[in-house]
Amino acid sequence: MTTLVSEAMHSAVGRTVTERSSHPISESDIRKWALAVYWPAEPPRLYLDAEYAATTRWSGVVAPEEFNPFAWSVAHTSPSAHSAESGTDANDPDRLEKALGIVGPGLKFQLNGGLVAEYGERMRPGDVITGTESLHEYRERDGKLGAMLFTTIEDLWTNQHGSVVKRTLMTLIRH
C-alpha cells in the first residue's frame, strides 16, 4: 500500500515545529475577540468591563478560554517567519513539514479535524504567551475523499510566569 508518510516524516514525530511568543495581550485584543465570537449579541461583561470583572473570582478582565494571542503578529518565532523555508503560510498543506525542514506529503486540501484542550491559568491583559508546537502523530486511512492523512499537533502555551495556560491537541486532516 502506498503510504503518505515518508521516512523523514516518521522520524520527525516528537520534534518541535515552532516556538513563538505573543505580544503582550491588550484589553482591546480581548474585547475584539469577544465581540466577534458572540456577534451579533453583546459578549459577557467579564471580557469588556474591568470594573465588573474585578468583582468576579478572576479579579479582573480575562480572555475567553479559546482566545488566540498569536493572531496577526507574534513578537518572536522560531523558525524565523521571514525564512522562505519556514513554511509559515497557514494555507499551505505542507506548512508543518516545511517548518521541520522536510518534504511534505504534497496533498492539496487541509481541514481541521478536531481539537482537545486542557486549560490552566486564564489569559489576562499584559500577559505574554509562549507557544511550543510539536508534531505528535501521523495516521492515515482511506476515506470518501481518497487517501487521507491525520496529523496530530500538540501546542503547549505558558505565560510569562511559566504557568501552563493551555495544552491543545489538534487533528489536521489532509487529502
Next chain:
Amino acid sequence: MTNTQTTTIPTVGEELRPFTRDTGFATWNRYAAVNDEFVPIHMDDEAGRIAGQSGAFGMGNLQWSYLHNLVRQWAGDDAVILSVSCQFRKPNTKGPVTAHGRVSSVRSSDAGTEVSLDIWTEDGVGDKLAPGSATVLLR
C-alpha cells in the same frame, strides 16, 4: 450582560440552554478578522466547491468558540472550564448553527463540583457538525 449561573447542583441529563447563531459571511468574516484566518474556503463559494463542499463553509475554530460560549452561558463567569474537546464532522455551510449540551456526570470534591458535559453543534436540519465534551468546575 452579566453572565451568572445559579448555585444549584446540576443533575445528570440536565439540558443546557442552546446557543444559536445564523452563520455565513457576516459571522465568518468577523471571526477571520480577529483570528487572522483568511482562507479561501471560508470566503469564497467557488473555493468551497473546489474543496468538495456546496460552497464556502465556516471555520472549525468558530464552532469551537460557539461550544465555549454555550458552556460559559450555562456555567457562569466564576466557573472554571477544565477541558473541551470536539471533532469536526460536517462543515458549517451557511445557515443556523445551534450549540447544545447535556450534563453527563456530576462529581463533588473539595475544589467544588466537577461537571462533565456532552456538547455539540448542529445545523438547521439537525445534523451534528461538531460533537464533543467539556469538563467544568463549579464553585
